[in-house]
Amino acid sequence: MRIVIVGGGRVGRELASRLSEKQQEVVIVEKDPEVAKELTRKLDILVIDEDGANMAALEKAGIRGTEIFIAVTSIDELNLMACMMADRAGVPITIARVRNPEGFSNIADTGFSKDEIGVDYVINPERELALEISKMIHFPDAEEIEYFAGERIMLVSVTVGEDAEITGQTLNDMPLPPECIIAGIKKRDDRFIFPSGKDTVETGDRVYLIGNAKNMRKASWLIHHEETMIKTVVILGGENTGAYLASILENDPERKFTVKLIDKNENRSEELIRKLGKTIIIHGNHSELAYFNKEEIAEADALIAVTGDDRTNIVASLMGHKLGAKKVISEISNNEYAETYNISGIKNYINSHLITASRILRLTRKGDILSLSHLKEENVEAIELVVNPSCRAAGKKVREAKLPAGVLIGTIFRNGEIIVPGGDTVLEPGDDLVIITRTSIRHKVESYFC
Amino acid sequence: MEYLYIGLILFLFFLVNYYFEKFHIPSLLAYILAGLALSATISGDLYNLVETIGDIGVLLLFFLLGLHYPLAHLLNISRRIWQVGVMDIILCFGVSFIMAYLFGFGPLNALILGGVAYASSSSITLKMLEDTGRDKTPEAEFKTGLLIFEDIAAPIIVSFLVGFNLEMEISAGSLLSITARVLIIVLFSILVAVYGFRKLEYFVKRYLAKDFMLLFALAAAFLLAGLAIYLELSSLLGAFLAGVMLSETRSSGELDRFISPLKKATLPFFFFWFGASISLEAGITAPWFLLILVLWGLAAKVLVGFLGGRIYGLTWKGSLRSSFSLGQRGEFSVVIAALGGPLLIAFSGLYIILTALAGVFMFHKAPGLADRSFELLKRIFPALPPEGNNHS
Structure with a gap:
């Protein structure tokens, strides 16, 4: 092609x-x-x-x-x-x-x-970025979030907490909520495994959960054993990304956030005052210092640095981190700054260019593939696809489909129902599957279903 | 002769302002104290003239304030402010009324004292916000929102008290009538803003440098203030709404620059008149109760500012700064006090002047007071967020 x-x-x-x-x-x-x-x-x-x-x-x-x-x-x-x-x-x-x-x-x-x-x-790159950040704010304990089947199915990665009672338990014994499974584990030694029922998780492992979005918060709590609640969101930077994010959060139908947006430019602030109906706009004195508002940052549950300048974002994120913001998310344009974030212990930084590229890549899918997401574990992808009636796997039980090693069918979305498949589940034509696979064998996987 | 007196008063303003500035004391206090000191000599036509010029000054103050509150922003603030407004009525009006009643004042006098203790002075607060450079902060939005709420509620309270004073029956109908009038002027302003002024954006921008645009803006301010008076509402509410309407032309900054000098020249007359209007001739009754009421008046506003600030979404320190910036009573209290007899007028007059002076002082010191209060709170509640140091 x-x-x-x-x-x-x-x-x-x-x-x-x-x-x-x-x-x-x-x-x-x-x-x-x-x-x-x-x-x-x-x-x-x-x-x-x-x-x-x-x-x-x-x-x-x-x-x-x-x-x-x-x-x-x-x-x-x-x-x-x-x-x-x-x-x-x-x-x-x-x-x-x-x-x-x-x-x-x-x-x-x-x-x-x-x-x-x-x-x-x-x-629209800025809007895509804002949507991505909004997901992270809604699920602050997750390190990675992907939605499938019209946001009914969710894939999240969370780190096993120190107090988690499930450490040492086999996956078979784990009391996960219905329609949720562990689809992958990144062990502390950086190995990624597709787990079986006999595998266990340990403190510090990163666990990939997939299943019904409604039950995911409960599943995440079981693994992470902490639930961060975000109420006050302080956004630094009122250009497109900040404005989109404020608009998304202030119009959230389920959660009531207190959204504050700081912009250094007075004219832009006045523009935003007219556009954003519920956000508190704080404008500065045309200097970058406006973003380093210690008082506001210290009281933010989530600090979002989208000033458009990598260095300002880094300094503000460090401030947020130091002053105890529960969640700090920063935009970076130049990936070379990623190391600075890693050294500083700030986990959540987003590259807007990568987000844009990723969204465009989703649109370059072939026929029955609905979406494709690269997980942070670089060699693993989540693919959402529809089972083609004429494909190899159609009409077969999962165990009979003889899928290659390094592939796991996370969920099946069929007639509005979410199914976590077992070996005897039949793959019916038209089923909407979310599959976790190693990147190296993705083409092979596609050939089973498309 | 009036010219001579006005010239002398202006020269007096210059002198007191100059010396107060030198000692870092708010100029506003200078005007109020000058008015109070000269209250016996300012009477008759001169008193009326000073009042008229002062009214124009405060009207322009509200008009200029409205210029910086576009409709969308006003709606944004009003969503969060009504709970604070209700708390304000309960604590400042309600509790003060109960205290006065329990102390032996009759129901009517107790109600009047509740009314006197209710509203913070919008003009003093806004002037202080400007003077301290804190007029473009979320706290300023919060305070302005609360003042506008009070400006809507206070005429209702005045009407209620007038009715009670004249032993007229306070019917649900009369309260509904006031509410309907408020709605009429607000809806009228919104409609004119959306369907008129928004479309005039480029007309205003095109002729902004011409003298007639200043006349156009002033016409809007006075027409809406006049309409408000016609509807027996506060002229200040009308002027504020005129500013809101004109803000839809997106030329607020420029219009502000044109009109500000006019406001600066006329506004001191208002504070001077305010000082001169306080009458203490009848002597003071119940001085201990006056002290208690003043202390409660300040404490109630501290509570409203702090709790309201938190409800509104301000930071801890921002809420504390707000709490120390609302104590001053002013114009509405004077109007309400006038409904009482000579003794009550003198009692209320002293109450107003004491809260105004204490309020201005606290406003001036609010950042420092907030810092110290926050340190104290941190000792009591260690889980509070780390200390911030932004005063703006």
Whole structure:
């Protein structure tokens, strides 16, 4: 499958790298010749060093036979224009990164439909990041969270707490709530195992739980033996990510958060005051120091650093950590700062470029695969797929499907019901499965079900 | 002759302001004390003139405040403030009334004293917020929200007391009538803001530098204040709503810059008038009870500020700073006090002046008081969050 990516920045690079690993034919269009050269050298793929909104450049990239077109430059208008041209050239799937979706929706207000514009999917990186952070705030004890089957099924990873009563118990004896299982364990020695009923967990192991989202809090408590409650959320930075996050949290239908947003810019603060109905906006004096508001940070249950500047985020996160915020989440743009966070003991940092790339990768799925998530355990993925009626596994019991080692079917979502499969469970066509698998054998797994 | 007196008063303002600034004492106190000292000499036409200029000053103060509270923001604050407002009525009005009644004041006089003890002075509080540079903090939002709540509740209390005083029957109908009038002016302002002023955004921006825009803004302020008076509501509420309406044109900063000098020149007259309006001629009855009531008046506002601040979502220290910033009583208390007899007027007058002076002093010292109170609380409750040091 040929995939053309316009824009060789951090997101484009990450996409190209991951798609190349999956044996896809990737072509990048990047107008900066220096960046283009570096990409050619590092990724060993074709890079056209021309403007992505130029038809001649797209022709050179082989636009006519392309199946997926992704425009991820930093300019919204260019991304939209490039997708429009790709659509006219007959590309079946076009994806554009649009940072200002308000502008995009306004285009529709002018009378153009999305089809006429020629963009199948719009990815808003800031909104995706805000959604990701919101998940972490809702489930603060989890280190990783993924949702499947329309958020009915949840995959979370939690660390086994010191007081957890289940340490030493076999999985068979563990009183997990219904429709929940342990799908993987990362042992303290960094081994990842797909557990059987006879395996046990120890303090410090990272456990991957999968099952009914409604029961996950109870399951998590059993493992982690702590439940962090987040009430006051302090967001540092009122640009798009901070504003989206505040909006998501203040409109949460189930939880009542006290949301405070600090921005250094007075004009932006006034803009936010008009936009956010329930958030307390605190504006500073146009200096980065506005973010280091010790008094607010000290009383935050969750501190979210999304100022747009990595160094400011690091300092603020350290402050939050030191002053006792229960959860500190920070955005990083440059992955080289990740080590600084690790050394400082701050576990939760999110790279917006990786999130964007990950969301786009989900859209590059084949036929029956609904979504694909890389877990922090780098060699393991969670795949949500639909059992194809003509596939090898359809109609067979799990034990008869003869799945390879390193694969576990976590849940089956069938007719609105969540099933934790046993060996005798029959895999029916149309079943929505969440499968945990080692990345190295993912293609093999797909061939069983798709 | 009026020009001469006004000139002298302005010169007096200059002098007292200059010396109070030199000794780091709030200028507002200077105006109130000057008014109090000269109350015997300010009478008749001059008194009325000073009152009129002062009214314009305080009206502009509220109008400028409204300019910084767009509708969405106001709605945001009102969602959180009503619980605090109810607590304020119970503690400041209710408890003061019960105390006065138990101390032997008749039901009407006790009710009047409850009313006098109820509302913090909006004008003093807002001026102090400006003077101390704490006017753009979440605490300022909290205090403004509470003051607006009081500005809506106080006319209702005044109407209630007037009715009671005149031995008229207080019917559910009359209370409903006041509520309906408040709703009318608020809804009117919202409609004009949304369907009128929002659409005037570029008109206002286009002609912002022209003199007639200043006239346009002032016209809005006075028209809404006049409408409020017509509806027998507070003119300050009307002026505030006019500011809210104009804030929808997104030109608040510029309009503020134009109108501020006018406010600065007229507002001292209000505080001067406030001092001059306090009459102590009839002498003081029940001085011990006065002291108790003053102490309770300050303590009740400390409680409202602190507990209310926490309900509103302020930090511990932010709540403590708020608690020390609401003690001052002012304009509404003067209006309510006037409903009583000479003895009660003198008693209330002293109550108002004592709470105003103590309130301004506490407001000024609030950051330091909050720090020390927080340290004390930390000793009692070690689980409190680490000490912050932001005063803004």
